[in-house]
Amino acid sequence: MDLRAGDSWGMLACLCTVLWHLPAVPALNRTGDPGPGPSIQKTYDLTRYLEHQLRSLAGTYLNYLGPPFNEPDFNPPRLGAETLPRATVNLEVWRSLNDKLRLTQNYEAYSHLLCYLRGLNRQAATAELRRSLAHFCTSLQGLLGSIAGVMAALGHPLPQPLPGTEPAWAPGPAHSDFLQKMDDFWLLKELQTWLWRSAKDFNRLKKKVQPPAAAVTLHLEAHGF
């Protein structure tokens, strides 16, 4: 339990650090000139990049976990991973989300996932895997910063982490080795789902931010005809 408490504090600390550095995010400091468009685009690119990164990382890590986790059709039930933020959501619900809520959900999800991932990193056996995980962690941290930047650009406040809502799930010796692996499996799977969802979110957001210009262009074209 001691360890778990430490992990929570670590996660909190890292969240706090992120929050502390938010004002220094360039996107925040240059709200005026290019608007949020470029940073949204960049965030979108980053999610795609992370997706690509995760694909190779997951392959490596699942191989490290060994069978049956590395089998393509392995689809275990979601046991013990209830605390992981769920990316899957009803389409109607997703569509009805506003920008602020959408960004906040992304932000909160990645904050949690990053903390879990750091725990995963510590357990990794091989140096190569650790390096890949560390890089992924760094990248994910970059994504978190990007999202914060976009939120700042759009004028949305960052969600305040509630002291009581620290993630219940964390890898630890409490689980059996298999269950531990199952958690890892689900962590990677959830990450992947979240990256898919984020790509969609930011693509939507991108289109939403860019339309005015596009509409004007269209209008002008129609006029021309």
Next chain:
Amino acid sequence: MWMSKTWLVQAFFIFITTESIGKLLDPCGHISPESPVIQLGSNFTAVCVLKEKCMDNFHVNANYIVWKINHFTVPKEQYAILNRTASSVTFTNITALSVQLTCNILTFGQIEQNVYGITVISGLPPEKPKNLNCIVYEGKKMMCQWDPGRETYLETNFTLKSEWATEKFADCQTKRATPTTCIVDYSPVYFVNIEVWVEAENALGKVSSNHINFDPVDKVKPSPPRNLSVSNSEELSSILKLSWINPNIKSVIRLKYNIQYRIKDASTWNQIPPEDTSTTRSSFTVQDLQPFTEYVFRMRCMKEDGKGFWSDWSEEASGITYEDRPSKAPSFWYKIDPSHTNGYRSVQLIWKTLSPFETNGRILDYEVTLTRWKSRLQNYTVNDTKLTVNLTNDRYIATLTARNLVGKSDPSVLTIPACDFQATRPVMDLKAFPKDNKLWVEWTAPNESVRKYILEWCVLSDKLPCILDWQQEDGTTHRTYLRGNLVESKCYLITVTPVYADGPGRPESIKAYLKQAPPSQGPMVRTKKVGKNEAVLEWDQLPVDVQNGFIRNYTIFYKTIIGNETAVNVDSSHTEYTLSSLTSDTLYMVRMVAYTDEGGKDGPEFTFTTPKFAQGEIEAIVVPVCLAILFTTLLGVLFCFNKRDLIKKHIWPNVPDPSKSHIAQWSPPTPPRHNFNSKDQMYSDGNFTDVSVVEIEPNDKKPLPDDLKSLDLFRKEKSGTEGHSSGIGGSSCMSSSRPSISSGDENESAQNTSSTVQYSTVVHSGYRHQVPSVQVFSRSESTQPLLDSEERPEDLQLIDNVDSGDNILPRQQYFKQNCSQQETSPDISQFERSKPASAVSEEDFVRHRQQQISDMVQSSGSGQLKGFQEVSAADAFGPGVEGQGERFETVGVAAVIDEGMPKSYLPQTVRQGGYVPQ
């Protein structure tokens, strides 16, 4: 004394102890600061503080401190005594990078003892690093580099710092070997901006560069595309398809490409327009390539928006385009063997292989067809590039096609004209000139449309035969260069033949050089003819093999052994030159230089000597001289011959031939033949008693009428003068054979008549139709003056009443009266006067005179007598002056004149030394 010795020993002991085991002992003092690093050019102050114990031991204080820098004592001026134990030293503007500074004390006996030492190091603070830039190699870590600025002379550390807005990354420490680059420890996260800067730090300071903020994905240098492969298409011979595997970063960023290609043997790359390859792809089709050609490809990529860096070039890959039918008809020409054999002629058809970019594949063979008018085709398939056929003398049309795997080329058509075809319509203004190390040929096209031109050329040489090379040009061409291995300084004979639809036109030729050079041999000059002042030089034209260019002109250099060299320029068309104004009898050295456009070369020296005399000069002198002598001799001979009588007379006197003489009449009582008056008769009777007249009848009877005439005249005169004139004078004037008449003059004194005895009168025939002169020989038996003198008394008588000194006048009158018809030129007297008194006999002289005078009588005009008179007068005046000869002459003249009419000669000479009546 003892004390000082003790001190010395003590000092030595201390010295030994401090030197050998000094490290174990406490130093006597220390310098502050301990290990200073100072900026170059700044001031520095060090303080040495002595310990009380030492001061006591050695009995010294701060005043005894001596500073040394690199073992040299520092001047006292730089010291400062702070108190009893401390001394400071100050240095200004330190330039040395590292100095040893020691603090010493001067102990007893002036022995320096080292107390403490430090090393002062100087340098510069770091400059702000500039031009910081980073590059992200795909799949590797990020590397940044910068410009460190000036040299600091101190150990300077550079630290690359990087951070996100939310997180700091680990510092990147430079390695000692590469202080200006650093490779960060982590893989950069794309799409998240990072801030990077570099800090430089040394003992003298710390400075950081400007911060740069970038997205690492904009600094990416991708890996080059892999597995580049090339494939061709059988359908299209002008394309090649490239395919490759993109680098992994393609999944993150979009790429653009550069594709380059070249023909295998070429060195320069062609690039496909970048706009065609500006999007991510993994294959590309290159078009507009040449068939059957091997191409080499390479490519690279970078981020599509141009941010970042180009990847390295991929590995090269090559492929060959597919074959196509030959793109061009081969060059086609023919040669006819000049030897005819019974209606057939041997024709060699020749053609050139196509260049590799025209064959479009491998040429399998050539197809030749020959068509005679209205006869069937003859087909030949040849692998070679020539075909010899026997053709009749008719006109043929030959076609040639080249064949490869894919197809045939267009045909080359050539008309071989009939045997009696007369080629006309040549090209005009054919010119050949070198340019850019090529031999260009230029011409003006004939008016008619030309199908093609054939250029043939060969090296002109006296030693080697003309081996023709040839090439074909399009009918629109009018300028080309010879595509062959041409050699410099060789004469090329270039022939251009236009080829019309009905056969070849008349060829035109020209000579040209790719590059001229001075001749390799000079002309051999020699003399053709050497004269006294000129020499004709001749030489042969240089053989074409040694000319090395067009001989533009010659220069002849000639000189004597001592003289300066003279140069003469001669046109190249000449082979002969005449050197003039040479000195005779001189050795000349002559050499000759032949010039091309590029320079000249002199031939061997030739020497010749001009002769002393010109040819024929001796002859020219000798012959005229001989001729002159001959002529003179001839003239002399002629003269002698002409004057042979005179000479004869001079050498041997003229002796009358006695056999031819006869006494015509001997009549002492001369019967008057004329009608004399009685008085005359009376006189004559009385007078001529003693006179015997010998009449020599000349053969010629002509004088007779003259005689008669003169007789009439005489008679008239006589009647006029009425006895005043002397009969003797008349006779002398007439010089006729009628002395008797005159002698019969009435009024003469007996003395006169009696004293004159006419000895004889000889009348003989003249020599060669000359008027025969009648010579009257008188002999005087008295002492009276002779015949001539006889007249005088009469004259004197006539002029007695006048001045006796002027006695010449009457004679003139006399002459006038008697010889009014006779006129003499003044030349006579002149002649006479100039004539020196000669020793010739009177007879000779008189004869001579007679002749002259007779000549002059005819030529002279009237009125000249006066002059003669004057001259005569002068003559008469000067007997003393002019001599007796003169005197005699005058008399002679008178006699001659008198004699003129009767053409007889009466010598009435006065002997020298004889009495001359005055």
